[in-house]
Amino acid sequence: MNPAQSLRALLLFPGLLYALPMGWLMLGAERKLRARFQGRIGPPITQPFWDLIKLLAKSPVARVVSDRGLLAGLPLLAVASMLGALALLPVFAGENGFSGDLVLLVGLLELPPLCLILAGYASRSIYGELGATREAIVSIASNVPFLAALVAMATAAGSLHLSAIAVATPWPVRIPALAAILLCLPVKLRINPVSLANAEQEVLAGPLTEFDGRLLAFWELAHVLEWVALTGFVATILAPLRSSLGMVDAVVFAMLSLALVPLLTLLAAATARLKLAQATRLLWRWAGAAAAIALILSMGIRQGGH
Amino acid sequence: MNTPERGLLYKLVERARRRSAWLFHLNAGSCNGCDIELVTCLSPRYDVEQLGVRLEGSPRHADVLCVSGPITRNTRAALETVYAQLAEPKVVVAIGSCPASCNVFDGSPVIEGPLDTIVPVDIYVPGCPPRPHSIIEGIGRAIELLAEGRTVAGGVR
Numbered sequence: 065m066n067p068a069q070s071l072r073a074l075l076l077f078p079g080l081l082y083a084l085p086m087g088w089l090m091l092g093a094e095r096k097l098r099a100r101f102q103g104r105i106g107p108p109i110t111q112p113f114w115d116l117i118k119l120l121a122k123s124p125v126a127r128v129v130s131d132r133g134l135l136a137g138l139p140l141l142a143v144a145s146m147l148g149a150l151a152l153l154p155v156f157a158g159e160n161g162f163s164g165d166l167v168l169l170v171g172l173l174e175l176p177p178l179c180l181i182l183a184g185y186a187s188r189s190i191y192g193e194l195g196a197t198r199e200a201i202v203s204i205a206s207n208v209p210f211l212a213a214l215v216a217m218a219t220a221a222g223s224l225h226l227s228a229i230a231v232a233t234p235w236p237v238r239i240p241a242l243a244a245i246l247l248c249l250p251v252k253l254r255i256n257p258v259s260l261a262n263a264e265q266e267v268l269a270g271p272l273t274e275f276d277g278r279l280l281a282f283w284e285l286a287h288v289l290e291w292v293a294l295t296g297f298v299a300t301i302l303a304p305l306r307s308s309l310g311m312v313d314a315v316v317f318a319m320l321s322l323a324l325v326p327l328l329t330l331l332a333a334a335t336a337r338l339k340l341a342q343a344t345r346l347l348w349r350w351a352g353a354a355a356a357i358a359l360i361l362s363m364g365i366r367q368g369g370h
Numbered sequence: 371m372n373t374p375e376r377g378l379l380y381k382l383v384e385r386a387r388r389r390s391a392w393l394f395h396l397n398a399g400s401c402n403g404c405d406i407e408l409v410t411c412l413s414p415r416y417d418v419e420q421l422g423v424r425l426e427g428s429p430r431h432a433d434v435l436c437v438s439g440p441i442t443r444n445t446r447a448a449l450e451t452v453y454a455q456l457a458e459p460k461v462v463v464a465i466g467s468c469p470a471s472c473n474v475f476d477g478s479p480v481i482e483g484p485l486d487t488i489v490p491v492d493i494y495v496p497g498c499p500p501r502p503h504s505i506i507e508g509i510g511r512a513i514e515l516l517a518e519g520r521t522v523a524g525g526v527r
Contacts, residue, residue: 095419099417099419102414103414104414104417104419104420105417105420106417106419106420107419107420107421107422108389108420108422111389111390111422114385114386114389114390114422115386115390115422117382117383117385117386117390118383118386118387118389118390118433121383121386121387122433122457122458122459123457123458123459124457125430125454125455125456125457125458191428264425264426264427265425265427266427267427268427268428269426269427269428269431270427272428272431273427273428273430274428274430275430275431276430276431276455276457277457280430280431
């Protein structure tokens, strides 16, 4: 991956220029569809865009906080890490990426939840701390199966290179691994039934209770990019076929990511919020089982191959 | 009214404020009647989310402060804190007769209302309780004031 390619991936596709409108479309579709599922008309599909502009134009209230720099830096770090994760997605065949980029991608995908937890504690609000604690507990419960599924895929493909994993993982491993990753997706996007961390009204606004104006806008931006990056990541490992035409790959990638939005929305609209114990049990049991199957099968394939 | 010529960015922000008003609801000693009617506005029958309105958990995220109840002695400090936590520009909507006039509680030693003696109020929605239609109209007018910058807190009477 040369510098020009990296810059293109970061700023154009699948980076900023693609991810921003796509993320607004995804969040707008999510709100609209959820309203339709509940028998309402719902907000216009452009709603997330207007929300962001409005938040950027608010003048923040001065408040005495422990660390102003930390509170301002965390949302920026979350946005930056999500852009980095987007740039690493193996959308095209061949040369993009580098060996070991799986490890970097996992690290970058994990940064925003970590930032959110830190922000919750750093804001010195009781609701922020409560939300951050919940976020920490569910992220541990979701990350073990998530990482195990990725390890299984990497083992079966015999590589830590994302494009190789996306293309070469055999289906017996890919299917249970995908099941585990899909079960972890609502946790990572903080939607129902695992919307414990930002449980609206229940713990006010969770870790973001004390954020306003521009900083809140950056958190919203990070969340928008999170949608694109996580659904995009699933889309890249869902379809192992890569054509020689970049355009076709890009369109298939965008369509597959978009197709996940109605499914996630249906799940969110059809379920109520789980309790902490129920959510962790669900993840450890079902996502854990799927990841364990993937891991065992990948070991078997590895042994058989030698 | 002649308004000065505004730039593109200003128009964009005004449009965003018109389409994305987030609500914070404060119960200042209300009997819960107005609270039920306010939450009804979000239900499928009235669906105020069509206006981009969202009920927010934190006052720091909100643009519109909806107050119900006659402001009891115990809730006055909370009201003042919450009002100060809303970021500018903000509007205040008094839901029901209680915040407007203290209603039947007028003269009680534990009532500190009406609301406009404590914080500036932009819109009054009368009724005991008001119907969801009236509340939506009140919120709609509040959004107009918010977008045009004609709020009482901003110095306009």
